[in-house]
Amino acid sequence: MMEPDAPSAQPIEVLLVEDSPGDVRLTQEALKDAKVHVNLQVARDGIEALSLLKQEGEFANSPRPDLILLDLNLPKKDGREVLQEIKESPTLKSIPVVILTTSASNTDILRSYMLHANCYITKPVNLDGFLKVVKTIDGFWLSVVKLPPHPQT
């Protein structure tokens, strides 16, 4: 099936893997603020994120995301393991993963790129900074970048 280049026609699917409800809401507010039309799915931990990506169980009908925003410090299975599994999976590895975390440690940054993270962003500590970052992510990944086509289509 041939799809025309019409991003506005179909909302872009973004998966936010984040355990903090405050951050989830903040991200939602930021997206609203940026007036970007995205369909935001949220996974609260690593297990849930992978189930969702593999469309297991209750997530059988969840859409495949075009972009993943991944926190590193997660309950159950942390972001580093999630990243590794995504990038080792032939079907999932084409999805760009943006690490969005509070950690500014060199070890985390280096390790994430070694695991083929597509970019690494430290969450700004104030609202203005955060809004700007979310706007930038949207602007870059959802407008500037050509995302890979969905494999099953």
Place this chain on the structure above:
Amino acid sequence: MNLISDLHENTEWRAKYRGLLEDSPDAMVVVNPSGEIVLLNDQAEKRFGYLRDEPPGQKVEEIIPLGLAERLIAEAMSGQTSGGIELNARRKDGTEVPIEIVLSPLETAEGILVTPAIREITERKTVEKHLAQMEAKYRGLLEAAPDAMVVVNASGEIALLNVQAEKQFGYRRDELLGQQVKNIIPDGFAERLVADGTRTAAEALAQQIGTGIELNGRRKDGSTFPIEIMLSPLESVEGILVTAAIRDITERKRVEDSLRNSEERFRLMASGIKDYANVMLDPEGLVVSWNEGAERIKGYRAEEIIGQPFSRFYPAEDIHNGKPARELARATERGSFEDEGWRVRKDGTRFLANVMITALRDENGRLRGFGKITRDITELKESEEHLGKTMAELKRSNDDLELFAYVASHDLQEPLRMVASYTQLLARRYKGRLDSDADEFIAYAVDGCNRMQELIQDLLSYSRVGASTDAMRQTSCEDALARAVKNLQATIEASKAIVDHDPLPAINTDGTRLVQVFQNLIGNAIKYRGAELPQIHISAREAGREWIFSVRDNGMGIEPQYFDRIFVIFQRLHGQKEYQGTGIGLAMCKKILDRLGGRIWVESQVSKGSTFYFALPVGEQI
């Protein structure tokens, strides 16, 4: 008055001269150029047996017949005084007597007369002969003496010395004879022979007789050595001489010193004796003596333990593996043996002991037994261990604190980010839509959050200084400064500050930290500027094992009472409204310098400017 009479004329001089002549204890005869006696005194009359009026015009040869008289008279006539000539004179009865004459010319109206003073020296001659014999004997004795003997006259000159003296002082005899005794005994000897206001030389000497006086002798080569001298007077033809018997007491002094040392050691040991078990063993290891300390430490009374083998102080396992015998063998072999280990008291309890076993030998080197000194060091060990533990705990607690500061500030950031973000969101969305109170409250909440975030950020960087594992490497301080200046570029441009520097060295240090230090100090210099444009000068000089850097500004300066406080974390001298910041900068610098083995301090004058100094160890060149 016995008058001189019957001479040719009673001239005036005769009258005067007569009086003088009569008073003389010597025989006096006045002779004219033709050798005739013109005058003689009472003494002359007695000595020579002539009556005064008998030999008028008599030739002097009559009494001094040896032919010398004429010559002597001739000499005297020509104006010379000849003294102390010993001759034989003849009495009227023909017997001869030894005399000494002194001739002196006398100018008179009658021409030159000669006055011989004639002294009969029979007695003295006998004494001299005797003395000469004595001296010979004395010399013999002197040479035979085991000590160095030096005979000194009243002027402090050496008159006589023996072969021992030659040896002891390293001179040949002829080098010393006639020399001042001060040359070989610089102080304390010659002074003793000298008369002073209150005593005569003889008295001075008398006070010293027989006492041993300790002085120093000086050899020809200039070296000195301790001596003891004994003084005794010696009457001789030359007057009173002093004989000094000089003994080299170097060895005695050494022995005395070492005795004193060992006495001191013994005294010290004895004072601490109750803390030491002092036990003597026979060569087989049986206890032969037992002191109070031993009883106190080991619990046995003397009568219980004397005659028992010393091995019973050892734990069973040590006895089993032969340790007691081995320790004695070691002590026998090496002279002494020291050990630290467990020992057992009478009641079976153990204590940690420091043991010193010393082999005791007789003069033939045969083993007589052992001295064994034991100290209970259980408490000492315990306190050492306690100290060690405390140190380890302190270090752990410091490490914990640093980790805590890091983790706390890191984890505090998360909820704080929420608070900050949502208050900011509130401010953004609802400003002007609630009432003015709400706006004000939200503003304070936002401000508080911002400050808290700054504090946490700073605390985080501060605690990271300790966690740093950055390697020390050869670092160009000029490069570090350049990086700091670059990081501050915006601030420097905005303030129109001038930052310059002298040549800076390359040292072995942590470059990243050095940049932080420069950046903080220069940043502060700009922040706390004075009325003029900021001028900041950086220089460095080497002082001993350190490089001392200085960052000098023309800023507002600091009052001396704050010189220490400014380096304490979160201490600020100004309100938040005047100058922003948390008060971390200098505390950070201090921590960095502490870590790098350096130090930091400030010199400042209010409204003149401050100079911050920091010192870094020179370190090894790579």
